[in-house]
Amino acid sequence: MTFLVLACALPQYGNWWPFFLVAFYLLVPFPLVISKRYGDSSGGTNPCREMAVFITSIMVISAFGLPVILARAPLAAPVIAWGAAWLSITANVIIFLTIMGFFMAFDNDDVDYSMW
Structure with missing residues (x-):
C-alpha cells in the first residue's frame, strides 16, 4: 500500500487516480472464497472453482492494465505520469503476491478442528 500511496x-x-486500484485489491479474493464455500469438494475438475479462478485472473490483469491505460490516455495530457504507473504496478505485484501467499498458506482442508 505504501507504493500505491x-x-x-x-x-x-x-493526483489520486491510481488509488482506484484498492477496489481491485478488495474484490480479488471474493470469487475464490465464494467458490470454496459453495463448490463441491469431490475429486476431479470443479467448474465453480475454475470459473472463480478465471474471474480472479481477469480482475488481476485489469488491475495491471489500469495504470498503463491511465498513463497513456489521452496522448496529449495523460491522466497520470509514468512514474505513478510504475509505482502502482509495483504495488500490484506486492499485494497480489501477498494475497496469493495467504491463500496458499490457509487453503489446506485437512485441518482437524475437533482437537480444539
Missing part, C-alpha cells in the same frame, strides 16, 4: 501523493505525480 506514493504513486498518488508525491508532488511530481499529484
Whole structure:
C-alpha cells in the first residue's frame, strides 16, 4: 500500500487516480472464497472453482492494465505520469503476491478442528 500511496501523493505525480486500484485489491479474493464455500469438494475438475479462478485472473490483469491505460490516455495530457504507473504496478505485484501467499498458506482442508 505504501507504493500505491506514493504513486498518488508525491508532488511530481499529484493526483489520486491510481488509488482506484484498492477496489481491485478488495474484490480479488471474493470469487475464490465464494467458490470454496459453495463448490463441491469431490475429486476431479470443479467448474465453480475454475470459473472463480478465471474471474480472479481477469480482475488481476485489469488491475495491471489500469495504470498503463491511465498513463497513456489521452496522448496529449495523460491522466497520470509514468512514474505513478510504475509505482502502482509495483504495488500490484506486492499485494497480489501477498494475497496469493495467504491463500496458499490457509487453503489446506485437512485441518482437524475437533482437537480444539
